[in-house]
Amino acid sequence: xxxxxxxxxxxxxxIDAIVGYMVSELNSPAAAKGFLDDVDEGFRYMESxxxxxxxxxxxxxxxxxxxxxxxxxxxxxxxxxxxxxxxFVLRIVYGRKNYAGMI
Numbered sequence: 455x456x457x458x459x460x461x462x463x464x465x466x467x468x469i470d471a472i473v474g475y476m477v478s479e480l481n482s483p484a485a486a487k488g489f490l491d492d493v494d495e496g497f498r499y500m501e502s503x504x505x506x507x508x509x510x511x512x513x514x515x516x517x518x519x520x521x522x523x524x525x526x527x528x529x530x531x532x533x534x535x536x537x538x539x540x541x542f543v544l545r546i547v548y549g550r551k552n553y554a555g556m557i
């Protein structure tokens with residue numbers, strides 16, 4: 455089954471901020487390109503089989519069905535709606551950040 459990927463405005467903003475940081479602060483366009491490639495790969499897997507990813511360890515997020523994709527130091531947070539065969543991508547955050555309050 456293929457799921458429809460719905461990406462929030464916040465995700466676009468998150469990607470812009472992360473890539474901007476990698477290019478401007480880290481002076482590493484290669485890291486930014488690698489990050490974008492990894493995000494695209496994560497999106498492809500979410501479209502085909504979102505349940506391969508585990509629920510977030512935070513109990514409040516897990517009850518909401520929030521799952522996570524780990525990409526190096528970052529997490530893609532999403533939830534699946536089986537009724538509409540949709541995957542809602544909610545945020546991309548730095549993994550060590552307290553992200554539970556962001557959702």
